[in-house]
Amino acid sequence: MTYGIFQEYYLSHWRFHGNQDTIGIIGTTSNGVMYLSMPFLFVAFSRRWANLRRTTAFCGLAITCIGFLTSSFSTEVWHLVITQGILVAFGCALMYSPTTLSLSEYFSTNNRAIAYGVVLSSKNITGSVCPFLMQYLLDHFGFRTTIRIWTTIITGTGILAIILMPVKPPWMTSSTSYRPRRIHWDFLHHSTFYVYGIAIILQSSGYGLPQTYLNSYATSVASLSATSSALLITLFNAPGIISSSFFGFLIDNKRLPLSANITTVISALTSAMAVFLLWGFANSSETGKALLIIFALIYGFFAGGYSATWGGIIKEMEQNARDNNEPIDTGMIYGLFNGARGLGFVGGGFIGVQLLKIDDKKIGKYGYGTIYGPLIIYTGLATAFGGWTIILKCKYVMMKVMNFVVY
Helix, strand or coil: CCHHHHHHHHHHCCCCECCHHHHHHHHHHHHHHHHHHHHHHHHHHHHHCHHHHHHHHHHHHHHHHHHHHHHCCCCEHHHHHHHHHHHHHHHHHHHHHHHHHHHHHHCCCCCHHHHHHHHHHHHHHHHHHHHHHHHHHHHHHHHHHHHHHHHHHHHHHHHHHHHHCCCCCCCCCCCCCCCCCCCCCHHHHCHHHHHHHHHHHHHHHHHHHHHHHHHHHHHHCCCCCHHHHHHHHHHHHCHHHHHHHHHHHHHHCCCCCCCHHHHHHHHHHHHHHHHHHHHCCCCCCHHHHHHHHHHHHHHHHHCCCHHHHHHHHHHHHHHHHHHCCCCCCHHHHHHHHHHHHHHHHHHHHHHHHHHCCCCCCCCCCHHHHCCCHHHHHHHHHHHHHHHCHHHHHHHHHHHHHHHHHHC
């Protein structure tokens, strides 16, 4: 979540052999590897290897630490891609998958969305604090020492967290012999899974781009200092502390619960408007800098809470399963949605690199007239299409109305 700080440092203190344009791929590759591996890990540890969850989490921590430590010795760009982009990401996925599975097992339909929201809010706390920590360490100790200090920090916190987390499934007790339970795939017969899966891919392909390029934009276009750019990343992540829990509450509250369709469209359209009207018109003037700050806050709140809407999507799929008298494994579906998010991150990362290479970049003034213009437009469009499910919902309602009128 703070890779933009490192990217700006890599570019301004270039000491690597290789093409500088590929630096932007590291952050999106990391997100992509992490999320793309989750469907397989969630399926594996949901039933078959559920008794190995804690052991796997410790293995993931070891891989993550090894990846970070070896990256501190990098001299080539591809070294960073392999260590930070792939190795560290896979280790994090090995920690995240078995521990997150317990959310769907320990929380019922009535409060699961809030549980997801609280966990997602927790990661935004890290994303809000770490930009200042990373910027301070990079300024005073350099890249290599910073990575080694960070390796030490995650080793200690990782061990403590894994010990505290209830990774053992509630249905697995010491008094009963363990037998792997059958995985149910009935949900693949329903369109709901595919419709929301496409929406998640589209939204994620745009969401990862500000995380990667906002810091560079703030420095090169808005003329902000390194410290101010770090503050911008914090402002981008901080609203997610509230928004993830907020969107979870919108879905699970008993007085006026909102559907997954409504919450996803609120998140998608509001964040898309922030891209077009705020980031697109931000420049080096004082007004432009203020627009950039407001953009980070609004986009961070509404786009950052998009993942919390998955609780509502899973609730809708559970209702479909009950209507058809079918079993459903919500933890595995959550893992598949993370896989869709990974596809979006990877696709958006490669698209972002290509958009920055477009020769004819003059498509307007302000941010649109810079090299980031095509990137801004794509981010807004991709984010907006994260709420495309409302179109299908309206079409379904219109068909119902027309049938009522005819008959």
